[in-house]
Every structure is written in C-alpha cells, then in structure tokens.
Amino acid sequence: MNSASAAQAPAIDTPITRLFGIRYPVLLGGMMWLSDASLVAAAVNAGAMGFITSRSSADVGAFREQLQKCRALTAGKAYGVNLTLSRRQGANDIVSDMLRVALDEGVRHFETAGLPPSPLLPALREAGAVVVHKCAHIRHAVAAERMGVDAVTLVGMEEGGHPGSNPLPTFVNGAFALDRLSIPLALGGGIGHGRQIAAALAMGAAGVVMGSRFTTAAETPAHPAYKQRVVEADEHCSRTVLSTLGDTWRVLDNENARRVARLENEGARSYEAFGEWIRGHRARDYAYAQGLHEEGMLSLGPAAGFSRAVEPFAQTLQALMLQCREALLGAGRLAGGGEAP
Numbered sequence: 001m002n003s004a005s006a007a008q009a010p011a012i013d014t015p016i017t018r019l020f021g022i023r024y025p026v027l028l029g030g031m032m033w034l035s036d037a038s039l040v041a042a043a044v045n046a047g048a049m050g051f052i053t054s055r056s057s058a059d060v061g062a063f064r065e066q067l068q069k070c071r072a073l074t075a076g077k078a079y080g081v082n083l084t085l086s087r088r089q090g091a092n093d094i095v096s097d098m099l100r101v102a103l104d105e106g107v108r109h110f111e112t113a114g115l116p117p118s119p120l121l122p123a124l125r126e127a128g129a130v131v132v133h134k135c136a137h138i139r140h141a142v143a144a145e146r147m148g149v150d151a152v153t154l155v156g157m158e159e160g161g162h163p164g165s166n167p168l169p170t171f172v173n174g175a176f177a178l179d180r181l182s183i184p185l186a187l188g189g190g191i192g193h194g195r196q197i198a199a200a201l202a203m204g205a206a207g208v209v210m211g212s213r214f215t216t217a218a219e220t221p222a223h224p225a226y227k228q229r230v231v232e233a234d235e236h237c238s239r240t241v242l243s244t245l246g247d248t249w250r251v252l253d254n255e256n257a258r259r260v261a262r263l264e265n266e267g268a269r270s271y272e273a274f275g276e277w278i279r280g281h282r283a284r285d286y287a288y289a290q291g292l293h294e295e296g297m298l299s300l301g302p303a304a305g306f307s308r309a310v311e312p313f314a315q316t317l318q319a320l321m322l323q324c325r326e327a328l329l330g331a332g333r334l335a336g337g338g339e340a341p
C-alpha cells in the first residue's frame, strides 16, 4: 500500500462484505456496454465488487477474453459477472453459454437480474457460487430467497436502467423489505452520496448497489464527451419511458429519449413500434463510442447528478466511504453514544 492508504476510509463489515470478500459494502451493478474488465477490475481493486455484463460481449470468445483480462487486472482477486435474463423472446439462450464460460474461468460471484434466476441456479449452486439477485418488487426478492440465492438487491424507481414496474422509491422498498427477508439485502436506485450509503446501513441493509454514479469513472469505457455530459447533469437528468409496455426504462433525458416518449404518448405499444430508437447498439455505437450523447437510450438515474468530475473509481469510492462514515458517526451521536464503525 502507498502513503495514500493512511487516509483510506476504514473497512465496513456487513453480511454483504463477508459474502463477497470486499472491504466496503458497495456493489457496482452490471452496466450494459460499460461494465467491462477495466471498470470491474477498478471496482474490485478499490474494495467493492463489480460484475462484468456478459451481454455486452458479442460472443462467448469475446466474453472469455474479458474475464481473462479482469483476472489479470485484479491479480487473482474475486470479481463478478452479471447475468441478465431478458423478457424478449429468444434472447436468453446465450446466457447459459456465458454462465458456463464464467464458471470455467473460475468466476464464483454473480449478479442475476431480469427474470427469476431459477434456470441458472442449479449450475450456480453446483459450482458453489455466491449469487445476489436483483429485482424491483419485494415479492420477487422473497421468491428469490426461497429459490436459494445468497442475497438480494432491491432497486427503487430511481434506478438507472430497468427499475421494473414497481413505482416505489428505494428507501420505501427497503424499509418494507427488511421485515420480509432473512438473507442480506443491498439497496439500490438513486444512491450517489455516502450519506445515502450510511442511511441504507443505518436502516439495516447490508450494502448498496450503484451504477449511475460510476458512469463517469475514469475506467468506464465511454467517450469523454458522454462523460462530460453526465458530469454536467443534475438530479433532473433522467426520465422514464416504456412504462406502458410494462418495461420501464430510466435513461438520460436526451433527444432520443424525448423522441421515444413522444411515440409512447402517440400510442406506440410494442417494441417494434419504437423501432431503431430503443435498440441497445445505438447507445454503444453513438454515445459510448463517439460521444454523441443525444443518441441512444442511455440508462441513467438521478444519482449521476452527484458526479462532478471524471476521476478514478477508487477516488470516488473513498470519498463516498468517508462521507458514509461521517454520516454514521453523526447518527451514532444522535443515538446517544455508541461508536459507529
């Protein structure tokens, strides 16, 4: 460790940090096109857990390369893989292939999302993997617990990406869920400041899942012009579309999203009716690759508003954990004594 380690925020011990063998109770949720080996390795090396999005790779060969690169960058530390099961027909065959490759490469930490993880669990269980399932409804979290996952992340409507059809915000979800679950719970959606991490922990959650706040990390594989657009954004930077399809998508409020919203207002009610405008590759090819941030559906939530600069993942995480500690110490004083961690 270098001299900067003296100023490192102290580790926080929770059931989530123990499950994932990490220093801080922060999960970097899988981010389509963005959670590659570089970003996930940066998260892991900084003391969090990250998940490479298997769907971002064109085929199993490219995915295997990402895994091998991440293993090299993390010098053997555990890192994770995100397996998102899609609602779109025929889109899930590739997921079991990706899972096989991940297990073969020694990955044992997984974030499942989208549909219930039941088709993936036998292989995951057999390999002794740690599985955190991400969902938006408490009833789905309870069902996942019954299926045998190790932990759940529950996301509120503030989440960047697909917060599901549950209109409840993160901390309402969380407060109700804690009474109904016995496995560790991480909360996500709208979390971009350390005081929110403290609030989640104080409430009884074992960690948080974050995404939007890290879209501007130096290691995130996106064009500087896109990151600058996010750095300049505030808490009103996002909007939701496609809720009429039961597939709410929270994205940067750019020209593309406004076009999609107009189509929806005019009565479009099927994926086909939105055509090109909702195709994922537009985000990758235009915004992330070329910095054309008014193009594509760019998953993002209000937590991005906390981002003030493009900086290394580790620097942001340290700032977050110091803010978290300050808030926990303040809450400890209110409670009349006991030292916060």
Ligand SMILES: Cc1cc2nc3c(=O)[nH]c(=O)nc-3n(C[C@H](O)[C@H](O)[C@H](O)COP(=O)(O)O)c2cc1C
Binding pocket: 028, 029, 030, 031, 032, 034, 053, 082, 084, 112, 113, 114, 134, 155, 158, 159, 160, 161, 162, 188, 189, 190, 191, 209, 210, 211, 212, 213, 215, 298, 299, 300, 301, 302, 303
């Ligand atoms: C750019 C971006 C892409 C995302 N892609 C996925 C994905 O492919 N699969 C998934 O499970 N979650 C995805 N998410 C959700 C994140 O994993 C995480 O749950 C979310 O970002 C947490 O909420 P926050 O954005 O308010 O921090 C994405 C989020 C963002 C911002």
